[in-house]
Amino acid sequence: MLTNFNDMLQLARKNHCAIPHFNINNLEFTKFILEKCQELNVPVILGVSINAAQYMGGWSVPVAFTKALIRELNLTIPICLHVDHGTKEECLKAITAGFTSVMIDSSSLSLQDNIQITKELVNYAHQYNVSVEGEIGEIKECYKGNFPTNLNECLKYYEETKVDALAPAIGNAHGIYHKNPTLNFNLIEELSVRINIPLVLHGASGISSENLKKLIKLGITKININTDLLLAWNNGLREFIKTNKDVYDPRQIISSGKQNVQEKIAELIETFETKSVT
Ligand SMILES: [Zn+2]
Secondary structure (H helix, E strand, C coil): CCCCCCCHHHHHHHHHEEEEECCCCCHHHHHHHHHHHHHHHHCEEEEHHHHHHHHCCHHHHHHHHHHHHHHHCCCCCCCCEEEEEECCHHHHHHHHCCCCCEEEEECCHHHHHHHHHHHHHHHHHCCCCEEEEEEECCCCCCCCCCCCCHHHHHHHHHHHCCEEEEEECCCCCCCCCCCCCCCCCCHHHHHHHCCCCCCEEECCCCHHHCHHHHHHHHCEEEEEEEEHHHHHHHHHHHHHHHHHCCCCCHHHHHCCCCHHHHHCCCCCHHCCCCCCCC
16 A cells, blocks of 8 residues: 555554665565565565656656556555655655655755745645655764754754654764764754654664664654665675676566665664564
8 A cells, every 4th residue: 555654653653663765776676675674574665766767767657667666565554655855846746646655855955845845845745745854954974062953953844844753863874984974862852842743864874773773762753765775785796796607687686685775674674673564
């Protein structure tokens, strides 16, 4: 069932667990992820970046194949198809194409401009029952406690935009961490006391499971994973190619990373303590 993320994230908030957001880049990754989440009977958010949508041919392509997989594989878990780091223009296109959720990233703009653009998108998206995640403070690694946003800015952003989920920058970053990130745990704790909305962690690949568990306890309910699955797939693929030099069937080559990807998914879901759908 294709749905927005509101029910799954509110339930996760109540149960002090997190819902995984896994980025997809093609049909195969989507199938690996959905099969494993169905087996574990947990809800999942599939994230599609602007680049990934372009790579696949446009926003309607992942909508079409995700719906087809739900039908063909008899999937019963709640599945949210979500734009990852969209512009307003791209989010509008994705909503028209059938996405059930969007993330607007105008965090590099001034707070006032970020609020304005986010508010416009929220007003539009909510007419179509599409959930909206907003970002405040640019998500990139930072050190020495010099965090890119603070409680007052986050509260103002939330009050004025009424986003359904908030991704505050807390010293997290995308890609591979080259040293342990310094994370602003206090901001998550204060925010989850002050406002009743799901909080989102980006760039979770490479953050220790202890810190992930701590953040979930403090109020993080959506955790974005991209790099971890890509690395897992790469490991399986490189190993396969090394020992199967004569294989040229793309189905075998692409699927050679499947087991690693699905093992990583299971490990993350255990860390997030994602509750089964009853
Ligand atoms: Zn992100």
